[in-house]
Amino acid sequence: MSTTEGRPGITVLHALAKPDGKTRYVDHMIDSAPGELTVKTFSWPEAMFGRYDVFHIHWPENLIRTRTRWAVVPKRLLFVALMARLRLSRRAVVRTIHNVTPHESGGPVEDGLLRMCDGMTDGFVRLNRTTEAPEREYVATIPHGHYKDRPEYRRARTSPPAENRLLYFGLIRPYKGVDDLVDAFRTLDRPDTTLRVVGKPQDPDLARKVREAGERHESISCRLEFVPDSDLGREIAQARLVVLPYREMHNSGSAILALSMARPVVVPATPVNLELRDEVGPGWVYLYDSPALDAPTLQSVLEQVSADDAIRPAEPDLSGRDWSAVGEGHYAFYRSVLAPGPAPDSSLR
Numbered sequence: 001m002s003t004t005e006g007r008p009g010i011t012v013l014h015a016l017a018k019p020d021g022k023t024r025y026v027d028h029m030i031d032s033a034p035g036e037l038t039v040k041t042f043s044w045p046e047a048m049f050g051r052y053d054v055f056h057i058h059w060p061e062n063l064i065r066t067r068t069r070w071a072v073v074p075k076r077l078l079f080v081a082l083m084a085r086l087r088l089s090r091r092a093v094v095r096t097i098h099n100v101t102p103h104e105s106g107g108p109v110e111d112g113l114l115r116m117c118d119g120m121t122d123g124f125v126r127l128n129r130t131t132e133a134p135e136r137e138y139v140a141t142i143p144h145g146h147y148k149d150r151p152e153y154r155r156a157r158t159s160p161p162a163e164n165r166l167l168y169f170g171l172i173r174p175y176k177g178v179d180d181l182v183d184a185f186r187t188l189d190r191p192d193t194t195l196r197v198v199g200k201p202q203d204p205d206l207a208r209k210v211r212e213a214g215e216r217h218e219s220i221s222c223r224l225e226f227v228p229d230s231d232l233g234r235e236i237a238q239a240r241l242v243v244l245p246y247r248e249m250h251n252s253g254s255a256i257l258a259l260s261m262a263r264p265v266v267v268p269a270t271p272v273n274l275e276l277r278d279e280v281g282p283g284w285v286y287l288y289d290s291p292a293l294d295a296p297t298l299q300s301v302l303e304q305v306s307a308d309d310a311i312r313p314a315e316p317d318l319s320g321r322d323w324s325a326v327g328e329g330h331y332a333f334y335r336s337v338l339a340p341g342p343a344p345d346s347s348l349r
Helices: 025-031 044-049 069-088 108-118 150-158 179-187 204-217 229-238 251-260 271-280 297-306 323-339
Strands: 010-015 037-040 054-057 091-099 123-126 140-141 166-167 194-198 218-224 242-244 265-266 285-288
Touching: 010 140, 010 323, 025 323, 037 323, 044 069, 054 323, 069 108, 069 179, 091 323, 123 323, 140 323, 150 229, 166 179, 166 229, 179 194, 179 218, 179 297, 194 229, 242 251, 242 297, 251 265, 251 271, 265 271, 271 285, 285 297
Parallel strands: 010 037, 010 054, 054 091, 091 123, 123 140, 166 194, 166 242, 194 218, 242 265, 265 285
Antiparallel strands: none
8 A cells, every 4th residue: 555645545456357348347446436546457467466455356256157167176276376365465355245145056165265255355345234244343335336427328318218118138147037027027918018128148048938928929029139338228218117027136236227317127125125215215116025026016016107107206316326425435445444443434325
């Protein structure tokens, strides 16, 4: 940690790949950083031999997993070597708890490595107050920032929504319940309503099911591929309602993106989403209690959305999610982890 006039300079290495032109969390970490904070993005040589003050982990399982079977053992050994390097060099380790547990299990060996990683983590950042963090001296609540200032989405926000269009967008993975949404919509008695599914499938059976539903039902359409930000902005702008039918959800950047574009969202009734509903104001976040979204639940939600049209404000309240405040919150938290003494309150909410 270097010292500059006023506030100390800090270098943080995020366990995130460098920006690639798509809107990802790494863009916000870079764009929100104050001048005293130097941000580096991940590579194994940088992590093993580079100079930095803080190693910031986001999804630790991504440091262990590999797409090829032969590389599993070498990748795990490399991860253990990195943990040893961080401990021996006494570098501060911070982790953001995006999800309480990985969405897909990696087996007992991976679980053991993740426990080891958490055991040597100095401080935890949670994105909301309902997330339980491991007992540490340093824990901060720093919310996920909004997307209102991203040019790709700001330009699209002025487009009026299509009449009665529902939209799912994002990666299509089993836990996200897209097949539940398709099944519910097919039995919905609303001939004036359409469903649009946009995103890249990571499961061939799910891709086939969604594609066949689009071929058989003229009210269902899909774009099953990666969608550039500019196109995604137009897709969201054309939706009257964004439906995220996850079977399990903790934090959701997709929900924040939809709200950033002033589109109401349907999400499962979790403690995090209850808090989000209260934060942004009435008429923006609709919750369902069933384990999977079904037709009666969807019908009830749509009726409530229509009833709220007259009272819904023009914008949801996202004032607590300004990215400059998010950046300052991270900088203050890094300082608290690096400096001895009592931990200051780095929480934004």
